[in-house]
Structures are given as C-alpha cells and as structure tokens.
Amino acid sequence: MSYENLAVEEKSGIIRLTINRPQSLNALNQQTIAELERFFGTDYAGRTDFHGVILTGAGDRAFVAGADIKEFLAVAEQGNGREMAERGHEVFFLIENFHRPVIALINGFALGGGCELAMACHLRVATEAARFGQPEVNLGIIPGYGGTQRLNQYIGKGKATELILTGKMIDAKEAERLGLVNYALPAAEAEDKALQLLQAIATKGPVAIQESIRAINAYYAQGDGYIAEAEAFGRTTATEDFREGAAAFVEKRPAAFKGK
Template identity: 75%
Template sequence: MPSYQHLLVEENNGILYVTINRPQALNALNQATMGEIEALFGHDYAGRKDLKGVLLTGAGDRAFVAGADIKEFLGVAAEGSGEAMATRGQNIFFTIERFHRPVIALVNGFALGGGCELAMACHLRIATDTARFGQPEVNLGIIPGYGGTQRLTQLIGKGKAIELTLTGNMIDAAEAHRLGLVNYVLPAAEARAKAIELLETIGSKGPVAIEESIKAINAYYAGSAFAAEAEAFGRASGTEDFAEGAAAFVEKRAANFRGK
C-alpha cells in the first residue's frame, strides 16, 4: 500500500478509507496534501476494479477541511501564479470527480473554502449534524478557485450560489441538506455507518454500470467554465486587496480593502 505524509489510508472489504490528517491545522489543504490527493486518486488507486468506493474525511471532529493553507497563498500575488495554482487545484479535484468508483465525503465540522470545494468534488456528501459549509474567499479579497463557483452552482442553483459566494456566509448542516449540498445529515455516531452502507449498496451493483454512470453524469457538466474560474482567480490573486486580505487573515485582524 502506498504511504503518505498527510493522508491516513486504510482498505477494508473493498472500501478505501482516506483521512486528511492535519488536525493541528484543521486539515487545511497545503500543496503537499494536494499532491498526495492527486497521487491517490490519479495514480495509486486509479482503475482499481476491486474497489467498491472511497470514504473521505478529515481527522478529528473540528474540521473536515477548514480551507486551503492561507500562509501558502501569501506568495501567490507576488509570483503572479494564481491562475496556475487554481488550474492545478481544479485538475486534482477532477481526479476525484472522475474517479471510477463512488467517493463519499464524510463532513465532520468545518468544510470551508477549499474544504467545501473538496467535498463538492466527491460524488456524495454525508454531513454530521455539527458540520458547517461555506466559500468565504471574498473575506480575503479572492474567489473560489478549485471549482467552487461551478460545483456550488450545479448543486444548489445560481441564486443561492451567488448569495453564499458573495457574502462568504457559512451555513449549517441542516441548511446544506435543504439546499441539496449534502445528501444526508446524521449524528456523528451514525454518519460513518451510513456512508459505508451506501458504498456497500453501490458495490453490489454492476461495476461497469457504476463507472459508466459516473462518466455520463459528469459529461453533462463538461465545459470551459472551470477555465474561466481559474482565469478570474488569477486576476483576483494579483490585486492589492488579495495581498491585504490574506495578510489580515494570518494576522487575525480586519482587512482594509481598497478596491485595487
């Protein structure tokens, strides 16, 4: 079995259990962790026909993934690499969305920014009743860049997607379920069992039909809109506002945006 620094991986009865293991950072997605996610879904377990599916979660009970690692973002504006960073993140999350077996996100605690985008890249989402979701990038003077503008709109519709993206507000698990962002909301003690039950049920169906169903449903959403998001992320990441917003986040103070 491949080894990882930031992922805990266990395989049992055809189900792959993947835990993002950076609890001291609320499981924030640094580039090293993103690389390991890419390796797991894009190479190490790609094409494994004996798998029933994947259960993806975060270590601890405070966060699924609280976002991208903002400290790494501080150099993005100076380097002018925002668009490339967003494109890489999108491509990594495409390896999850296009994985040949169902991937269920078990969302425990915060799923914010890149964490919400990661959950949305999975095929199904089960939330504990303490989960919180949001795309708060505007608070930093930036926009979602890992597919959030696209998948949030696909899942909950344009009006609510615009509201949540432009306000940066968080919603609780019950509201996420009402909007269609998650499939189930359950107490923590029951959520994992439900995810396993779903993977076992799907695993009992025709493997070729499962794989082809995933391809067919994904095909409906194929297009150039993700590239437009990456380009917009690149433009926003080159602004003084983003440099100020990211610095303010790290320094735990209010941002002073100037519209530049």
C-alpha cells in the same frame, strides 16, 4: 504507497481516506493536493479490487477548514494564482471522474477549499456539527478550486451567488435542505450511512457504476450529456455484466458481477 498528509485504511473493499493534518484543521496545502493527485490519479486509478472511498478529515473539528493561507500569500507574491487554481481543478476533476464512488464524510468545518473538495466527491454525508461556506471574499479573493461552478450545480445560481458574495457559513441541516449534502445526521449515524451507501453500490455492476459517473459528469463538462449517455449505454450493453444482470433478473437471483 506512503503519504505524509493522508491516512489510508482498507477494510472489506472500502477505503477510508483521511486528510491527516488536524493541527491545521486539515487545511489543504500543496503537499496535500499533491498526495490527493497521486492517490486518485496514480496509486488507485488502475485498481478495481475495491468498492469505493470514504474521504474525511482527522479529528472532530474539521473536514477541511480551507486552504493554507500562508501558501496563498506566497503564490500571490509570485503571481502564480491562475496556475494554482488550474492545478486544483485538475486534481478535483480526478476525484469527480474517479472510477469508483467517492463519498465525502464531512465531520466539521468544510470551508473554502474544503467545501470545494466535498463538492468534487460523488456524494456527501455530513455530521450535524458540519459547517459549509465559501468565505474567500473575506480575503479579497474568490473560490479557486471549482467553488463558483459546482456550488451552482448543487444549489442553483441564486443561492450560490448569495453564499459566495456574502461569504456566509451554513450548517449541515441547511446544506441538506439546499441539496449541497445528501444526508445530515448525528455523528454516530453519519459514518454508518456512508458505509451503507457504498455497500449498496457495491452490489451493482461495476462497469455500470463507472459509466454512470462518466455520463452524469458529461452534462457539466460538455453542456450536453445525451451523446455521452448513449455511448455509455452502448458500452454497458456489450458487457458480460449486462448479460449476467439480465440472466439474474429473469432467474430471480442475485447477480454475480465481474466488472467485465
């Protein structure tokens, strides 16, 4: 499984996935989108022998500084803007619905498509140097990879509308205050925090983690997640993991989950 624009490292059950285009501030071109689609939709979609993914950008200047503007211009000339946005939606949904937790480690600019990519991840840890924004209106377009929807979900309609309509950029601490990121930390601490989160999640029931992700996302996908929650609860109570988890609780010992 080789990639042109992604670097993959695996250690102790945690995969570090790096957008590796530092010369372009890791801008999302269509090749990178295609590789993200392959990683989350095919190559790792059926694997259960890992705990989670840390998604980051190469270098110390940018997570993903946006999309490839030259490609945008070509798409505009061809009249394929809607198709481009729909493809981005499909790929980012793969990340949002991935069966293992995906944590964005945001180590610099996360603008436009980069902010949208971070929001598609399950959790976000930012370095204090990180900067966030949806500046598409400066180009005369709007966010097209889910920004108008997910930003609302994380920080509320009023503030999301302000940031999208002004194209304003905010720093990591403001993003943490607003709820856009879970943690904003010094660079030396941010990666440790991402690892700690995945290590903590790794001690829980894998089926329960997958079903929790599915139920949480159902509210936003369907407008009512209660049915999805009840169905997911029913599935988890029928698992070997639940029987093991309950037994471990009664016996006051760590659970040995098998993901079944």
